[in-house]
Amino acid sequence: MPYWEDFLWNTIIMVNLKKQRWMNALQMFRNMQFSFAKVTGGTIVKLLQACGKVGALNEGKQIHGYVLRCRLESNLSISNSLISMYSRNDRIELARRVFDSMEKHSISSWNSIISGYAALGDLDDAKNLFNKMESPNFKPDIITWNCLLSGHSLYGSYETVLTILQRLQGAGFKPDSCSVMSVLRAIIEVGFFNFGKEIHGYVIRNKLDYDVYVETSLVDMYVKNDCLKKAHTMFHNMKNKNIVAWNSLISGYSFKGLFQVAETLLKEMEKEGNKPDLATWNSLLSGYSIRGHKEEALSVIHRIKRSGSTPNVVSWTSMISGSTQNENYRDALEFFIQMQADNIKPNSATMCSLLQACAGLASLKKGEEIHCHSVRLGFVDDIYVATTLIDMYSNAGNLKMAHIVFRKIQSKTLASWNCMIMGYAIYGKGEEAIILFAEMCQMGIRPDAITFTALLSGCKNSGLIEEGWNYFDSMKKEYNINPTIEHYCCMVDLLGRAGYLDEAWDFIQMMPLKPDASIWGALLISCRIHKNIELAETAARNLFELEPYNSANYVLMMNLYSTLNRWEDVERLKDLTTVLSVKSQQPVWSWTQVNQTIHIFSAEGKPHTDEGEIYFELYKLVSEIRKLGYQPDIDCVYQNIDDNEKEKVLLSHTEKLAITYGLMKTKSQAPVRVIKNTRICHDCHQAAKYISLAQSREIFLKDGVRFHHFRGGD
């Protein structure tokens, strides 16, 4: 093999690498082996770097094989590159094997393996190796310290980052630009932006290496701190603007909904010869998506394709999560289909957004589907996915499954405990919520404000007054958490529903926050239940003032008047709503899924095609359950009609129709699942109890607030 041919191969590979055509370069390496040319050490190192960068593990392994065949492992640079290649491909155990098999180590070897552990979040192993390397031969240098810093800025706490920074200085090193970057990252993560500004000053005062990375990170810090002006001036003064800085600024404007500026910046950067990359497009797209501009977001997808690139996981997850957050759950599922059609593999973030969409739809079947998907793709061990699964199952009607997922989590986070407690709460299982709370405290996990919202909701839905009261007191006393309006609302609801209306009133008078609509709403609902007209009128007066266009308040009040047969007051309120032209109440609907179809029963919309048959079946059911003791509760009808008519109206409640249809269409013993968008009335609640007994079928009914589980008349 003539020397010039070896040289040619090496040169071609190097040129490809330099032009960032990683895959081309790796292909060249393969071709070259067939012609038995020799690669130089430098080329191998560069190739291995490329494998680390693009995640080409298999190519990296091939190069490793080549290294072993040619006995190049004694070359320290090559072995060190192998360590780095494996750890960048998340295969730290292989990196460790290379490290352990080396006869000699250099300081770079130590730094490579420590960096590997730190970058994967294995901070203990990184620290152990750090201690091990300290010997007469080796002393940690600034790079070793920065490896620890970087690891802790990603996976550790803000405090540990600062401690390491101090120890680094104690060991006689001066923080360089990489150290500053890690500290900045920790600051952005925690949101201590004031300290970020101090660091900015520190960098300038100490004339630290003020390179393009530090500059970009500072721009990004100001963007994330909502100081777009400051970020823009800094960006403007950058000598060498890089694409990352452009992207950061564009993401800032897009996120704030200032799309004009974002688009102008995009044009400017193109004019200055920077081709937008995927991060640029995704920065723009996420803003559109999260603010509900579906069409614009979709058009960015097309612009990406037109620019010759392919929308990636982040692009699609943006689309999905934006839809979910705007409560367009169907869109979210639709985008997932499009994403799969484009052959883009979802990751755990995608799964979380999808599961949230299923929770929003309360669609158990879809949720189970996404769960299976996550299992197949190996995402169920991800703590975020697992926590979202708990949330999905408790919102879609399978508390048992939520509990199974919860128990399987190895290292539970505060969020997972909170979700599970909330799960019990929405099922009205207050005792279980309390037991779980106690277990959580025993594990040494400190509850936060959200924990107490969940716990108090549990007490509220189960009527556990004394317990709720005690927990409310302990919030401030034992845990030093200031109750928010949500906690006060739970208490008003708890007291009011139990009939302690005067106590609820006193409670409202004593609370240090200004009562908002939710507080008065809770009181009004309690007043309706217990038919207390005086307090109801006070609550309503406040509500009409706070939200004059919320029809639900007027309806509640009219219901109360009608229960007391005060029809002239009902008319008066009706006139008031006409004068104010309050939009009528949201349509009431229930739905149930039979096979792959969702059947919607709406109070106003068009009737179901099988309506006659359903009513026939329902009449049969009602006469059956009457024998078991069911009594229609005509107090649930707020029309000025006679009692026989009222009983007829009760039969037309959408949840009864949905339950009946579910029973008719499913023969098996599977539970019937019905979702209703508003609260279930007392009569339907009673009827469902008896139906579950008469038909020996479980019935799950989710209403606007919580879950009801009927089994054997319970």
Add this chain to the structure above:
DNA sequence: ATAGGGTTAG
């Protein structure tokens, strides 16, 4: 000659 630490998008 050729190693090790860093910036943006969900």
